[in-house]
Amino acid sequence: MLDTAGPMIDSNDPAPVLSIGAVSKKFDSLTVLENCSLDVAEGEIVTLLGPSGCGKTTLLRCIAGFWDADSGGIRIDGRDMGAVPVNRRPVGVVFQSYALFPHMTVVQNVGYALRMLRMPRSAVAERVSTALETVSLTGLEDRYPSQLSGGQQQRVAIARVLVMEPRVLLLDEPFNALDAKLRGSMQVELRQLIKKLGLTSIFVTHDQEEALTMSDRIAVMRAGRIEQAAPPEEIFDRPATAYVADFIGMSNFFSGEAQAGAVLLPDGQSQSTELQGPVKVMIRPHNIRLVDAQDQDWRGTIAFHRPVGPLIEYHVDVAGDQIKVLSMRQQQSQIYADGACVGLQVIDPASCSIYPGAH
Ligand SMILES: Nc1ncnc2c1ncn2[C@@H]1O[C@H](COP(=O)(O)OP(=O)(O)OP(=O)(O)O)[C@@H](O)[C@H]1O
Ligand SMILES: [Mg+2]
Structure with a gap:
């Protein structure tokens, strides 16, 4: 006999790749994150948008494992990350400062983490070459960071994360060091690249224009809380609160x-x-x-x-x-x-x- 009492599984609504469940975090007596919940679907780019100090980097650091949440949890592909240390999480982080090694060439920078994992030389070379091709840096393999433009350094930083083949990509204000014009073109370029690779991503910015360009969904944060998470058009046309309305657009x-x-x-x-x-x-x-x-x-x-x-x-x-x-x-x-x-x-x-x- 068929068991009809089991849970309904909606095949149109696949399980999220990343699930942030009721995460709260305090530093001493200061509440920095309060009950933040957000699911990110396969291949989706979700932006955390909010003013300086609202907790964006802290939430990113909880996902990556640099901080432990006081309560709540992070799941990736359904697996609780609570006991998984930073270097074992299937997560790649691109920081605001690219933190490239100045004494290493592009190839050495991009291959560094793989070499640390003792991957065979030929395999490292192959992965590095694919990553450099992906971010259109082929031909610049032997340059040092000081011999690259800001946009090129940015791409090395991204290649260095892609080479690890992360399940979830985290980007913390990755364009801060670039001038306005380059920023605009890098935004469009990076969005297209992430979409092509199908990477599930969280992107952090305090710039609403950048959020509108980059995102499938925007999560607007205010003082440690997620105030509204919705596609850009909905955030703009139907802001859930006066705060969101004030923050996005005129x-x-x-x-x-x-x-x-x-x-x-x-x-x-x-x-x-x-x-x-x-x-x-x-x-x-x-x-x-x-x-x-x-x-x-x-x-x-x-x-x-x-x-x-x-x-x-x-x-x-x-x-x-x-x-x-x-x-x-x-x-x-x-x-x-x-x-x-x-x-x-x-x-x-x-x-x-x-x-x-x-x-
Ligand atoms: N290690 C820490 N110890 C104590 N307080 C911290 C620590 N890190 C962050 N904070 C505080 O937590 C709050 C949130 O910081 P966070 O870096 O997450 O903000 P943010 O939204 O990323 O801001 P910004 O846009 O300026 O980068 C701030 O009030 C900050 O001073
Ligand atoms: Mg920050």
Whole structure:
């Protein structure tokens, strides 16, 4: 007879490669991580994003085994890592400072850990050559780090981790030492490389643009907690909390009062909500349209404007508050000058986010 009482296994939802389960960590009396849980699927890139000091590196160090969590645990492929020491975890870490050995060539740097494992020379040579090809460094084998550009040193650091064939790749702010332009191109390059290799990865940054570029999912951290973990579009369009809304992208906040299932927006339109009482309303700058001031209740004066690529960013002074507005340049029949009196309208009330509490 068939046993139908067993657990249901959903074949569309495979077991995560990395599972962070309710990890908490204190340094003396300072709580640095509080009940952090996150599952990372095969081949997924998840970014830990949050301000300096929120616990990103500490969480990474718990995964790699440099720190023990006070409570909670790390599993890789279902195996509890609690008793597994750093050098036995199937994890590769790329640190912010590349920590290349200055007296070793590219080949020696990349092969170092394999030689330490006493792998035969020919096998080391083969793995190193594959890793260098993967990060497009073939031809630079005999250079020393000081003879490489920042971007090339970065790639050596990545090759040095890839050569170990880790199950999980951890990257802690790997682009910090690069200038803005190189950073941008390295982000796209590294994302494509990780995706091609299918490596399950955690990427750490405090830069929201970088997070939006690199990630399949972003976990926004605040003071040791994961506040929301979701794909980039969802984080941007439907931030779960006012903190996330404020942290990602430009935002305007207004105080409101929710009554009978609705809240009045500043332009007089309303948006439905399940909340009741004082609320915060968040409206993205691209969800506001500037119109002639005539007949508008919501109006103000342009305090500042500037072109941002194909957009224009306006700061509109409304009763002492500056409201940010982003308009497409070509859709703007008229570009408003500083000092002009304008009306403001919410384009799509349903895209406004409502949060409990006064601002
Ligand atoms: N070894 C340690 N001993 C005591 N406190 C520590 C230690 N390491 C980190 N901390 C504290 O833990 C908190 C989180 O640090 P962590 O390095 O994880 O932050 P972060 O999010 O990586 O910040 P950043 O973006 O600046 O790198 C900080 O308040 C930090 O001062
Ligand atoms: Mg850090």
